[in-house]
Amino acid sequence: MKSLKRMLYELTMDKEFVALKFLIDRPNVFHVVGATHLETWHSRFLSWLLDPTERHMLGYYPFQRFLMAIAESAEENIDDITDLAMLNVNQFRNPEVIAEKDINKLDIDEQETIEETEKNDDKGRLDVFFKVNIVDEKDPGKEKKLILAVEQKVYARVDVNQCNKYLTKFEEKFKDETFMLVGLVPKSQIKESNEATFGSSKWFGIDYQQLVDIVLMPCLENPDLSIYAKPIIQQYVDALRMPYKGKREKLATIEEERTLVRSIYDRFEDVFKAITKISNEVDSDERNYVSTVVNDTYGEVFRTIKWILNEENDVEEIWNFSTGFQRNIFKRWDELQMLIKHEGKETVIYGKSVSELWKETLQWIEEHNLPLRQLIEEGFILGGGDRGNRYAIAFQPIHKNRKKFASIHTYESIITGETYYIETKINPESGMKTIAKLFKKLGVEVETPLLENSVTVPF
Numbered sequence: 001m002k003s004l005k006r007m008l009y010e011l012t013m014d015k016e017f018v019a020l021k022f023l024i025d026r027p028n029v030f031h032v033v034g035a036t037h038l039e040t041w042h043s044r045f046l047s048w049l050l051d052p053t054e055r056h057m058l059g060y061y062p063f064q065r066f067l068m069a070i071a072e073s074a075e076e077n078i079d080d081i082t083d084l085a086m087l088n089v090n091q092f093r094n095p096e097v098i099a100e101k102d103i104n105k106l107d108i109d110e111q112e113t114i115e116e117t118e119k120n121d122d123k124g125r126l127d128v129f130f131k132v133n134i135v136d137e138k139d140p141g142k143e144k145k146l147i148l149a150v151e152q153k154v155y156a157r158v159d160v161n162q163c164n165k166y167l168t169k170f171e172e173k174f175k176d177e178t179f180m181l182v183g184l185v186p187k188s189q190i191k192e193s194n195e196a197t198f199g200s201s202k203w204f205g206i207d208y209q210q211l212v213d214i215v216l217m218p219c220l221e222n223p224d225l226s227i228y229a230k231p232i233i234q235q236y237v238d239a240l241r242m243p244y245k246g247k248r249e250k251l252a253t254i255e256e257e258r259t260l261v262r263s264i265y266d267r268f269e270d271v272f273k274a275i276t277k278i279s280n281e282v283d284s285d286e287r288n289y290v291s292t293v294v295n296d297t298y299g300e301v302f303r304t305i306k307w308i309l310n311e312e313n314d315v316e317e318i319w320n321f322s323t324g325f326q327r328n329i330f331k332r333w334d335e336l337q338m339l340i341k342h343e344g345k346e347t348v349i350y351g352k353s354v355s356e357l358w359k360e361t362l363q364w365i366e367e368h369n370l371p372l373r374q375l376i377e378e379g380f381i382l383g384g385g386d387r388g389n390r391y392a393i394a395f396q397p398i399h400k401n402r403k404k405f406a407s408i409h410t411y412e413s414i415i416t417g418e419t420y421y422i423e424t425k426i427n428p429e430s431g432m433k434t435i436a437k438l439f440k441k442l443g444v445e446v447e448t449p450l451l452e453n454s455v456t457v458p459f
Contacts, residue, residue, distance in 0.1 A: 004278065004286060007271045008293055014268070020260045021301045030239035039154050040100070043127035045236050046150065046184075047099035049219070050130055052092070056229035060089045062219055063130070066148075069214040070182060070204045075194055081180075084134075084146065093133040093143065101129035101149070103169055126166065127152040127184075147179040154244065154251070158189055160199035167200055180204060184211065186251055187311075192385055192437060208240050208251035209311075217254070243303060250307050261308040272305075272319075279319040291321040310427065318427060336428055338435060341445040342368065354431035355409040355424040358393070361435050362411050362420065370442045373413070376420055384433040390423065392434045397421040 002010075011017055030041065052060045067085035071078050103126055128150035136142040151166065163183070170179050183198050187207040195201040216237050219225060225233075240252040265272060275294060278287050294302045306318060336357045340347040349364060351357025365372045379394040389401035395418070397405035407425035412418075426434075432448050439446040 004271075004274050004290060007268075007274060008290065011264075011268050011271050012293070012298055014264065016260050016264050017301065020257065020264065020304065021298070023257060023260070024241070024300050024304055026238065028238045028242065029235050031242060039127070039152060039156070042152050042154060043150075044099050045232075046152070047097050047128050047130075049215075049233070050128065050148075051097040052095050055226060056219075056233075057224050057226040058219060058222055058229075059224075060092055060095075061222060061224070062215060063095075063132075063148075064089075065215040065218055069206045069210045070180060072210065072214065073194070073204055073206045075201060087134065088137070091135045091137060093135055095130070095132040098129045099127065101126045103166060126150065145174075145177045147174055147177055148182065149179065150182045150184055153183070153185040153189065158183060158185060158197060163198040163200065163203060167202055182206060184208065186249065188249060190385060192440075209253070212237055212240060212252040212254065241304075243300070243307075250304070253304070253308055253311070257304060258308055261305050264305065265309060276319045279321045287321075294319065295321060336432060337449065338432065338439070339447040339449065340364070340439065341447075353424075354426055354428055355422060357431060357435065358409070358422050358424070359411055361438070362393075363414065365438075365442065366414050369415075370444070372442070373416065373418075375438065375441060380434070380438060382423060382426065382434055383430055384437055392426070392431075393420055393422050395420065397423075399423070 048054050049056065049062045050066060052058075052063060056062075064085045064087075067081055071081040071085060074081055126149045128148075130148040130150075132146050133143045134146055136144070147170075149166070149170065151163070163181075166181060170181060181198075181203050183203055183205045185197075185205065185207060187209055189197065190205055190207050191197045193201065194203050194205050197203070197205045216233055220230065220233055220237070237252075237254060241250060241254065241257070243250050275290060278284075278290055281287055310318065336351045336354070338349045338357070338361065340349060347364065349357065349360045351360055362372065376393055376395065379391040379400060381388045381400070382390045382392040390399045390403075391405075393411075397408050399405065405421060405423045405425075407423065409422045409424045411420045411422060413420060424431075429451065432451055436446050436448050436451075
């Protein structure tokens with residue numbers, strides 16, 4: 001039997017592991033100048049990209065792709081936003097894009113320079129202010145204005161009071177115009193709805209992963225993109241892939257990374273399980289050695305692997321080289337539980353695994369005659385939100401992105417006799433978040449003590 005040291009050696013010398021390391025380590029100008037996650041740089045870049053008059057030669061294409069990202073995150077009027085994104089570019093007139101726009105000086109007709117807005121208080125600035133006239137094809141003499149305002153967050157948290165202030169201002173100034181307020185934030189700040197995230201459903205929330213997948217990567221693949229502008233966009237994408245918040249969180253990944261990670265995990269799953277197992281054991285020379293390899297020698301690579309696996313909910317266990325106290329905290333995940341309050345009664349649902357918790361949950365729901373089938377008919381999205389491409393439970397074991405379920409359990413409905421397929425290759429946290437979302441959609445009050453009292457441990 002191979003030793004863990006030998007297994008780690010074979011993993012870290014694997015050609016795909018090495019390729020992932022080279023991909024992570026490639027030079028980046030934002031990192032070189034120490035501004036990888038400086039919010040001003042983010043707003044200036046986005047303003048440049050969305051401006052159809054800039055020399056990236058993409059015209060309105062980035063703006064239209066950005067509207068598609070908004071449509072994906074919209075909770076209502078999705079078709080209206082999609083229609084705007086699909087308009088003929090010849091219908092657009094007089095575009096104006098301003099970075100760091102002073103919210104207190106909003107005027108639909110003003111022409112204000114960036115230098116003037118820089119003197120104002122940061123709390124009163126929109127990071128990107130875009131306005132354009134749209135010509136009616138049937139009546140060329142008729143125009144309407146579209147205003148797009150973007151508030152970006154990287155390190156800072158979403159300020160609901162600030163969001164309400166912006167919304168009030170826009171409703172006063174542009175009540176007769178079409179406007180969109182967009183929050184571009186890390187995925188960790190996106191909650192179950194736009195109202196929960198920003199304080200109002202009139203805001204649209206998108207994360208940096210959506211920006212990469214829906215806007216930036218298509219721009220890089222657009223044949224009209226200037227050869228001089230392409231490296232700028234590529235460098236920005238690479239900057240988003242660099243961890244922030246003390247090297248714990250990434251704003252985005254790219255498909256090349258995700259493909260490598262999936263392949264590496266599929267071929268070396270036994271090694272990752274061994275790493276997880278030893279990380280929860282008592283201190284030893286072998287444990288210390290593995291911790292050095294995982295956290296220090298190849299720290300960035302393992303952090304990327306862990307981040308992508310967690311994002312895609314593809315692992316049931318994660319390694320955690322932490323203190324004894326913190327390891328004891330994580331042992332509580334061995335007994336998953338949901339506290340249910342319904343019709344004046346409290347019930348605790350237990351499960352020793354994600355699959356067991358799901359089956360107990362589904363049985364409880366059907367025993368109380370709640371409309372479960374309607375929610376499963378189109379596939380119930382995995383995670384705490386509704387934007388993912390993977391189902392937690394569906395009538396067929398095929399995800400929204402057309403990939404097969406990685407680990408399948410089934411549940412036979414006690415009401416209809418139908419078979420429900422459950423994706424169980426997910427970590428306990430994601431499983432409980434998904435079940436909690438299901439209960440809330442059914443109008444059932446639910447508490448998840450493990451999630452609410454858990455300790456956050458660095459990678």
